[in-house]
Amino acid sequence: xxxxxxxxxxxxLSALLLGACxxxxxxxxxxxxxxxxxxxxTAFSKKVTDFYLTAxxxxxxxLYFTADQPDIPFVDLEEFSAxxxxxxxxxYSFAFASDNSTVTISTPSSxxxxxxxxxxxxxxxxxxxxxIFGRTTFLDIPVLTMPDASGVNHYLQSVSTANALTGASPIxxxxxxxxxxxxxxxxxxxxxxxxxxxxxxxxxxxxxxxNTAAVFLASDLSxxxxxxxxxxxEGKRSESLANFTYNEFCFNMDYNYGLKGIHGITNFDEFITxxxxxxxxxxxxxxxxxxxxxxxxxxxxxxxxxxxxxxxxLAGNIxxxxxxxxxxxxxxxxxxxxxxxxxxxAAYSEGIKPYExxxxxxxxxxxxxxxxxxxxxxxxxxxxxxxxxxxxxxxYSAAQIASxxxxxxxxxxxxxxxxxxxxxxxYLLSWMLGGVTLHDQDAFSGAKASLSYIADVNLDGxxxxxxxxxxxxxxxxxxxxxxxxxxxxxxxxxxxxxxxLLGATSGGGACVVxxxxxxDGTAYQLSSRRxxxxxxxxxxxxxxxxxxxxxxxxxxxxxxxxSALVAKIASL
Numbered sequence: 425x426x427x428x429x430x431x432x433x434x435x436x437l438s439a440l441l442l443g444a445c446x447x448x449x450x451x452x453x454x455x456x457x458x459x460x461x462x463x464x465x466t467a468f469s470k471k472v473t474d475f476y477l478t479a480x481x482x483x484x485x486x487l488y489f490t491a492d493q494p495d496i497p498f499v500d501l502e503e504f505s506a507x508x509x510x511x512x513x514x515x516y517s518f519a520f521a522s523d524n525s526t527v528t529i530s531t532p533s534s535x536x537x538x539x540x541x542x543x544x545x546x547x548x549x550x551x552x553x554x555x556i557f558g559r560t561t562f563l564d565i566p567v568l569t570m571p572d573a574s575g576v577n578h579y580l581q582s583v584s585t586a587n588a589l590t591g592a593s594p595i596x597x598x599x600x601x602x603x604x605x606x607x608x609x610x611x612x613x614x615x616x617x618x619x620x621x622x623x624x625x626x627x628x629x630x631x632x633x634x635n636t637a638a639v640f641l642a643s644d645l646s647x648x649x650x651x652x653x654x655x656x657x658e659g660k661r662s663e664s665l666a667n668f669t670y671n672e673f674c675f676n677m678d679y680n681y682g683l684k685g686i687h688g689i690t691n692f693d694e695f696i697t698x699x700x701x702x703x704x705x706x707x708x709x710x711x712x713x714x715x716x717x718x719x720x721x722x723x724x725x726x727x728x729x730x731x732x733x734x735x736x737x738l739a740g741n742i743x744x745x746x747x748x749x750x751x752x753x754x755x756x757x758x759x760x761x762x763x764x765x766x767x768x769x770a771a772y773s774e775g776i777k778p779y780e781x782x783x784x785x786x787x788x789x790x791x792x793x794x795x796x797x798x799x800x801x802x803x804x805x806x807x808x809x810x811x812x813x814x815x816x817x818x819x820y821s822a823a824q825i826a827s828x829x830x831x832x833x834x835x836x837x838x839x840x841x842x843x844x845x846x847x848x849x850x851y852l853l854s855w856m857l858g859g860v861t862l863h864d865q866d867a868f869s870g871a872k873a874s875l876s877y878i879a880d881v882n883l884d885g886x887x888x889x890x891x892x893x894x895x896x897x898x899x900x901x902x903x904x905x906x907x908x909x910x911x912x913x914x915x916x917x918x919x920x921x922x923x924x925l926l927g928a929t930s931g932g933g934a935c936v937v938x939x940x941x942x943x944d945g946t947a948y949q950l951s952s953r954r955x956x957x958x959x960x961x962x963x964x965x966x967x968x969x970x971x972x973x974x975x976x977x978x979x980x981x982x983x984x985x986x987s988a989l990v991a992k993i994a995s996l
Contacts, residue, residue, distance in 0.1 A: 455603065455667035455706065466490060466607050468498070468614070474638040477510065479647050485639055488614060493605065495665045496943060497634055499620050501527070501538075501613040511641065512556040512628055524608040533560075540608040543600025545623065550595040551588070551871045554627055561588045562627075563864040563873035563954060565936060568795065568847040578801060579815060580851055581887045583859065583876035591869025595679075597623065602675040605668075616668070618943040622676040626940040627952075633941040635737035643939045645734040645947050652734075652945075653741040661708050661738060661944055669943045670705050673717070682867040682935040682953045683727055686968070699724050710738035714946045718744040726751025727951050728907060729937050734947035757931055761905035763980045764839055771984035778810045779821050782986040784830055785993065788821050789837035790814060793844030793852075793909045800883055814848035818855050822881045822893065833993055834893065836913075837901040839927060839983050843908025846936065846956075853913060854879035857920055858892040863957040865964050867935075872964055898923040899993060901983055902973060908933035912956050915967040918974075919958045924996070925973040927983065934968035 468488040475485040485504065487497040505516045519528045529536045534553035538545045547553050554562040557570055568580040599606055599619070607614040615623075617639070621632035625641070633640045633648075635657055640648050661669070674692040678684070681692075689695045696702050701724075704716035718732035722745070732744040750758070768776060776789050794813035798805075804823070805816035825831050836856070846862075853860035854877055861876045881891040900923050902914045911930045917923035938952030957964040975996060982988050 455670060466609065468607075471497075473497075473634075475507070476638060476640045476648065476651070477507070478641070479651075483507075487617065487634075487639070490605075493664050493668070495636075495662055496605070496668055497617045498605075498607070498614040499617050501529070501615060501620070503612075504620060505624070507641075508624065511625075511630065513558060514556055518613075520608070520611040520613070524611065524613075527608070527613050538606075538613060540606060540613065543598065543604070543606060545597040545599060546594050547596075548594045549590055550869045551590050551866065551873075556628060560586070561590075561871070561873050561875075563588065563866065563871060564875055565862070565864065565954065566847045566850050566877060568851070569877065576885075577887070578880065578885075579796065580847060580854070580877055580879050583878055586873070586875050588873040588875070589871060591866060591871040593869075595869055597675075597679055599675070602678070603667075603671045604675055616672070616943065618668075618672045618941065619675070622672065622680070622940060626676065626938060627680060629937070629939055631939050631941040631947065633945055633947060634943075635945055642941075642947075645941075649741060652737055654737070655740070657737050658740050659710075659738055661710050661713065661736075663708065665944055666706050666708055666713065669713070669946070670702075672943050673705070676940055677950065679868065680938055680940075680950065680953050681725075681730075682938075682951045682955050683725070683968075685867060686966075687725070695724075696720065710736040710944060710946075711740075711742060713944070714739045714742065714744060717942070717946055717948060718746075719749045721948060721950075722749040722754065723751045725951075726753045727933075727935075728754055728757060728931070729933060729935055729951040730949060732946060732948045733939075734945075736942070737945040739946075757904060757907075761840070761903065761931075764903050764905060764983065767980040768840065768984045771981070771986075776984075778817050779807070779824060780986070781824075781828070781831065782990050785833040785835055785986075785990045786821065786825050786828075786831050787835045787837060787986060787989075788817065790817055791840045792842060793846070793848035795845045795847050801885070804883060814844070815851050818852050818879075819881055819883055822855060822891075825893070825896070831896065833897045833899065833990075835899045835901060835926075835989070835993070836923075837983070838906045838910045838913060838930075839901050839903040840905045841907070841910030842905060843910050843933065846909060846912070849909040849913055850877050851879045851881070853916055855881045855891065856893050856898060857916070857922055858889070858894070860916060861959075862916075863959045863964055865955045865957055865966075867953045867955050869953075874959055897993075900925050901927045901977075901989075902930040902971065903928045903980070903983070904931045904970075906930035906970075908937075911967055911970060914971045914973075915956075915958050918971050919960065924975065925971065926975050926992075927973050927977045929972050930970040932968045932970040934966045 471487045475483050502518045509515045517530045525541050536547040551562045569582045630643045677692040701720040707713045714735040735742045796815040797813045805820045809816040810820040859878045863874045865872050878887045911933045935951030936954040938950045941947045
């Protein structure tokens with residue numbers, strides 16, 4: 425794998441863990457923002473700025489500013505897209521109409537059109553156009569399936585038998601109706617950096633942030649904290665920046681918030697107005713507005729995936745996630761999960777063991793799905809490694825179980841698992857199910873995909889039946905805190921019927937997490953348009969409501985009294 429392509433896990437490994445399409449019908453009460461309704465030239469000043477691809481890798485990029493919006497940076501579409509192959513492995517080409525009225529943006533397999541007269545960005549086949557790393561569909565999520573430079577797969581491999589359905593109609597993004605400024609001149613097109621980020625980077629799990637000193641490519645701004653937050657940068661927002669920041673938020677949420685239809689949201693401006701938060705989000709005080717975005721997202725979206733993750737650079741590094749901001753669903757989930765936390769702490773005061781054997785039963789426990797942190801092909805995972813990430817834990821557990829003929833049962837304890845990397849979840853699912861098929865829907869385009877994967881669990885470089893857990897009775901322990909990937913795994917266990925679910929109904933969570941950053945530098949995450957599902961009789965069903973266990977265990981203490989748990993299993 426080349427050094428440039430090694431960037432991709434930083435930006436597209438999802439933290440899970442992911443309606444009718446159209447313009448979104450935005451409210452006419454959106455704040456106005458200067459935009460070009462015709463492709464005539466406008467005066468730009470250019471600024472050469474540091475661009476951090478990672479904290480250790482810095483290049484430079486050009487930003488452009490207009491006289492009437494000096495704090496809103498624009499990018500040249502073609503110029504800035506030169507960075508895209510470094511991160512996502514896709515090269516764009518641009519063909520402008522002679523009068524600059526439109527530009528066709530093409531990948532090797534698809535294309536889109538940006539109409540500079542009407543402000544419409546139209547994508548006939550979104551799933552193909554938005555796919556990365558040479559894949560056939562945007563709904564192919566795991567990235568550990570990427571081969572190395574010599575074409576060899578490690579850890580996870582895609583199975584060639586794919587079942588995918590493209591969306592039924594073009595996806596259109598209406599920039600003009602959301603008062604997003606855009607310009608074209610001399611065979612060049614310009615969009616605000618924040619808009620470009622939402623259309624090209626945020627949809628893949630990364631985003632572009634700007635603090636007047638540099639541009640940062642990230643999925644988590646904490647890695648840049650000392651660079652991003654500087655006391656000298658703090659201050660008030662201009663009215664134009666406040667308005668544009670709000671409009672951009674509504675724009676991104678209207679087209680990329682995967683639970684918009686389920687929540688009954690017609691458009692986000694109208695929804696925010698009804699909550700009473702609009703004035704706070706438009707405040708010129710960046711602390712007030714950053715806290716407002718956090719309060720609105722946590723309190724009214726209330727989906728346990730969405731939330732503000734970093735305050736504006738103008739506000740400083742202030743805390744945004746406060747339990748008092750939680751909506752009813754998040755508060756209820758926290759209350760429901762508390763007895764399990766208490767019971768486990770009582771049973772394991774010094775911490776849970778990731779792998780343990782009680783009688784004839786192996787019990788595997790972890791609270792977050794994590795991708796490999798070391799090269800386990802070079803050095804097979806040890807017991808110490810098993811506590812670091814899910815891939816190491818699965819490979820270590822598989823080796824231990826294979827060497828112990830007395831083990832008859834295997835229990836996966838996801839009772840306090842809040843999610844994590846879908847690659848790690850896929851790795852575990854393949855081991856326990858003998859290969860796995862993930863089902864995914866696009867909430868806006870109507871596209872669907874059922875894609876199969878197999879894991880190399882014994883780390884011999886081969887993807888075969890020797891990597892499957894067989895000859896054992898399989899169980900999975902779930903509770904109200906089993907969320908996101910911690911909900912996906914039991915959902916697929918239930919679908920296949922190969923694993924008996926024990927405990928209480930899981931906590932739901934269906935959407936792959938999307939990441940974004942507002943124009944004033946406030947970062948947030950959202951339940952994205954990619955919705956993980958189960959499939960039965962050809963139909964897709966969202967897993968957001970959680971999965972009911974096969975055998976209820978009402979007392980949380982039984983979960984962590986492993987002898988009592990093993991006795992319960994023996995009685996089934």
